Amino acid sequence: MAPGADHEGYGFDGPIDASTTVVVVGAGPSGLMLACNLARFGIEVILLDDRPDKTSTGKADGMQPKTIETFKQMRLADPLLRNAARVYDISFWQSTADKPLQRTGRQTHYPQHLVGASDPYILLAHQGMLEEVLIDDMESRGVFVTRNHKFVSCSRVEGSGQLHVTVEDLSTNKIKTIRTDYLVGCDGARSKVRTFIPNGELEGEITNASWGVLDGVIETNFPDLWSKVAVRSYTAGSILWIPRERGMTRLYVELSSADGERVDRAKATQEYVIARAREAMAPYTLEWKTVEWFGNYVVGQRVAKHFMDPDARIFIAGDACWPIPISGAGHCHSALAAQGANTSMHDSFNLAWKLNLVHRGLASPSLLSTYEEERRKIATDLISFDVEHCAAFEKGEDALTKNFDDNIRFIAGIGAEYTSGLLSARQTTSTPLQPGALQLPAKVTRYYDANPVDIQLDIPLLGQFKLYLFVPDIKASLNFLSTLCTGFSGSSPLGKLSYKANQSYVKQSRGTTPGDDFFQFQRYTAVSNALTFSMVTLSTRSEFELADLPPALQASRWTLYLDDVETPGCTEKWVGGLGKEEVGIAIVRPDGYIGSIDKWDLTAVEQAGKSIEEYFLFMLQ
Amino acid sequence: MAPGADHEGYGFDGPIDASTTVVVVGAGPSGLMLACNLARFGIEVILLDDRPDKTSTGKADGMQPKTIETFKQMRLADPLLRNAARVYDISFWQSTADKPLQRTGRQTHYPQHLVGASDPYILLAHQGMLEEVLIDDMESRGVFVTRNHKFVSCSRVEGSGQLHVTVEDLSTNKIKTIRTDYLVGCDGARSKVRTFIPNGELEGEITNASWGVLDGVIETNFPDLWSKVAVRSYTAGSILWIPRERGMTRLYVELSSADGERVDRAKATQEYVIARAREAMAPYTLEWKTVEWFGNYVVGQRVAKHFMDPDARIFIAGDACWPIPISGAGHCHSALAAQGANTSMHDSFNLAWKLNLVHRGLASPSLLSTYEEERRKIATDLISFDVEHCAAFEKGEDALTKNFDDNIRFIAGIGAEYTSGLLSARQTTSTPLQPGALQLPAKVTRYYDANPVDIQLDIPLLGQFKLYLFVPDIKASLNFLSTLCTGFSGSSPLGKLSYKANQSYVKQSRGTTPGDDFFQFQRYTAVSNALTFSMVTLSTRSEFELADLPPALQASRWTLYLDDVETPGCTEKWVGGLGKEEVGIAIVRPDGYIGSIDKWDLTAVEQAGKSIEEYFLFMLQ
Incomplete structure (x- = not known):
């Protein structure tokens, strides 16, 4: 072809x-x-x-x-x-016609209140x-x-x-x-x-903006060597400093701006880029003890x-x-x-x-x-952000700060969301976490072994979906849980899907390595290879025993969690406040995005079950 | 010989x-x-x-x-x-003449308020x-x-x-x-x-207590398989369950008690131990899917x-x-x-x-x-604890709980303290952290790159001591810091020690591996190979620049910390509340134990310097 x-x-x-x-x-x-x-x-x-x-x-x-x-x-x-190396902060430097190069601001790169990432840094x-x-x-x-x-x-x-x-x-x-x-x-x-x-x-566009990039160990009296630094010099363009592993620093050095004339590629040598960086950073001195890599590119x-x-x-x-x-x-x-x-x-x-x-x-x-x-939505968003980001970089700190704050969740990768399509269910109620978004990080206690874990990391990625039941009161919800679980077993559509999935992985097993032995994957597929069952509860550990639960949850003993670590807890963060007569249900895709999330009355078990089946229609044909 | x-x-x-x-x-x-x-x-x-x-x-x-x-x-x-595997909790089970085996309690293994470990579990x-x-x-x-x-x-x-x-x-x-x-x-x-x-x-003593030990994968309906479990059965002695990696469980099975008659070693076979465990755990069933290791020992x-x-x-x-x-x-x-x-x-x-x-x-x-x-002090303490612990195990939950609570810091390894001898200095003031104890875990921000770090882990172990200066107000303390640092340079006794140490590591360098390159050890020995200088300050990052500090602290830029992460912070935990006119000084040994810790008035820089020199007398001869 x-x-x-x-x-x-x-x-x-x-x-x-x-x-x-x-x-x-x-x-x-x-x-x-x-x-x-x-x-x-x-x-x-x-x-x-x-x-x-x-x-x-x-x-x-x-x-x-x-x-x-x-x-x-x-x-x-x-x-x-x-x-x-880890970068937690960004500092801004600027020189103008009448002021020498100076720090104009410093801020946290991924502020918790804006991003909420469990690893709020660039690695x-x-x-x-x-x-x-x-x-x-x-x-x-x-x-x-x-x-x-x-x-x-x-x-x-x-x-x-x-x-x-x-x-x-x-x-x-x-x-x-x-x-x-x-x-x-x-x-x-x-x-x-x-x-x-x-x-x-x-x-789309190819711009005239061109940059030189240099990795190496720098000796300098510039004090912010170990922050990410955005420098806007009056005479020699912009520079971005990024700390790296093994004592190195990456410098992005602007050679020509988007609205300027593109620099001749033959001119953009390592020596030229170094000279331009020195000019922009004066009066600070820059000496490269080693240069590990040099490149240049047009945006x-x-x-x-x-x-x-x-x-x-x-x-x-x-x-x-x-x-x-x-x-x-x-x-x-x-x-x-x-x-x-x-x-x-x-x-x-x-x-x-x-x-x-x-x-x-x-x-x-x-x-x-x-x-x-x-x-393609994410790529388009990325390019739009990039156009704005480059423009903001040219304009200086205020514009760059605003552009950062507006886009910081996207930059972190947390804000990349899938809001429509067959994988994002319509909601019947309103919840803090929405279909199409990523799981919110939350700490919970694993019921079975009392280990505190991060809920977004705990269940291994085995190509399966995850079904989280948020249960404020287990005793009050036992009927609901039992009916719901029964609806997924045996000859039910989801039961058949699980059977088919289990057969498929028997026939063509997952690729393993001896190290997998430590992770005991069978703990997460005991009920189904299509779907790991999980429960997050506000009941305490002493309020219930494994034997009280319906068989599907007993078999899912490694994915029962107590929501007793943080305030607000996982339930509050994901589905919001729940009455004792309510249950929250979230379906999480194999890549960690929320597929469906909703709250249900304990009396609405049939609708809840149906809504789960509806979500999985593309797998049930 | x-x-x-x-x-x-x-x-x-x-x-x-x-x-x-x-x-x-x-x-x-x-x-x-x-x-x-x-x-x-x-x-x-x-x-x-x-x-x-x-x-x-x-x-x-x-x-x-x-x-x-x-x-x-x-x-x-x-x-x-x-x-x-990680064990966070311990559960207690008991059967008596008139009551079948049942859970009598459950508790956190290393409660934060008693232990304060950064990793409060058994691995x-x-x-x-x-x-x-x-x-x-x-x-x-x-x-x-x-x-x-x-x-x-x-x-x-x-x-x-x-x-x-x-x-x-x-x-x-x-x-x-x-x-x-x-x-x-x-x-x-x-x-x-x-x-x-x-x-x-x-x-010391050899007792009559003997135990069988068995590692393997167990199938059981006993619900607490993934906790550490202390079982005291009425008819078949005591059992200790400990979860392990790769889905295994270790069982310690009591064969004879300290005051009983020692079991014949020939009788203490794997089959016998399994039978005894089954008897003790009835009515729960135990099936070993695999046995990886079997042993037995006398206490x-x-x-x-x-x-x-x-x-x-x-x-x-x-x-x-x-x-x-x-x-x-x-x-x-x-x-x-x-x-x-x-x-x-x-x-x-x-x-x-x-x-x-x-x-x-x-x-x-x-x-x-x-x-x-x-x-030898630690070994003696260990044996004393062990005698009590065994006795408590025989007596049941209340005694065991009390024995645990009394000794939990020692069990965790945190409570092993060296309170006398040439490595533990006498104090002139009183501080929460004492000479002979281990560094208390505390989170601080590294000044130079804004990375949050654990103070007790951050400085690599290079065989060197660490000197921590706790400075509530850098501006007010500049004279103190400058005088103190000068006292350690050049021809001073500590200056000579550093020179000697630097020469020694040039002549006979540390054993390295390519991976060390990522840790940039020279950052920690810039001033001295005998002693890493460090400062923990309550001043904010914007209140001082590197260039304001005396040369020894400028050269120690990777070990300057902002005490802005936790409440109470590191300063509070280690040396207690400090007035603006005070400075705290701690010397930490190469193995992480506190050698000397004290508070000093800003006017007492000479005494402070002398006290540091005195501590290092055994290195200055």
């Missing part, structure tokens, strides 16, 4: 060198996040990369709070939290460290990166939904063919896969019109969805708010569980179209 | 196969903790073990809060925190996991365990303080000789090294009279200092409160930094005698 609809469907009759379920092109953060999750879900994947080796320096530089949470949920955050480590964590996990589950392999083209297999993917082995220059169900291009801003998506072209603000083909077989994710950089630095948008790798990985994170469910026949293929709906 | 003083000092004239600074015998938790710390400090060490391989199952089972803190300070806690993982963490770190610094080597004897090298250590290579049966400055026996309850310490014999409560020889060349640590077990289980005392490995590792942790300073000539050899003073 060459670009354009007129070429669709031509035949292929060469030899098949391999066949798989998903071919992922590109082993950057986005491709690795996808392949790693697919490997965990037990989906066959071939991950191709045209480079001979891993990323070792530079490139993407910061993990936002939501990304840190995602890595924690995947149980992969430890080495990054241990070794990376800085070079992209290679982040990639290594994903590679190690993937390899421990038996999936390896196929390096030195370049994606060439793809075509549709006649009479089936499958694709033939043509690949060049760069070490032998041989062409190979892979038969696959899905193809995902995580192949960056110049994505080749994108050209096979009808109407996949980019729309583009473009988004692909489509992230997938109409048949939901070819997808793009990450940089492939956004503008083409002019330079070699690979930056597609301004990078000043450190969004790139974060949004890229969350594209993949969104796509992975959907491919898993659809491939297993546990969800209708229509689920896949929510990928483009949801992620 | 054979056992007993009469054999001391005989000559040796065979070939020397190796020479080193410290020979450690035994690669269990205690020996590994010692060798790992010595490797970090840059001290040459040979670690011998007579086993062919690592510990893979069973044995010591729980890390107490203080041990978790120690591993965090060593930056080695991550894999344990990730994979081990359960088999000893091999803990050992592996230490081995990996040690190996990354170039020190490996010499396996299959058995300690045979040692003798003094005439005319020098050194020792000849004779070792048998068990794979070849060849005898080898190692010349060493120090020998440390971490060779367990049946320690051979102990026999070379004059008057090193054990004193002894004995302590060696000496932990070192009078010349401070031969030491014992850990189980070697305590009673001989009768069985193969290796338990030396009751183990019911999970103290063994914890106390063992803290013996070594205490000894390691002292050996480092004395070997480098940075402290007088008299420092080594504080090892026995301090650790």
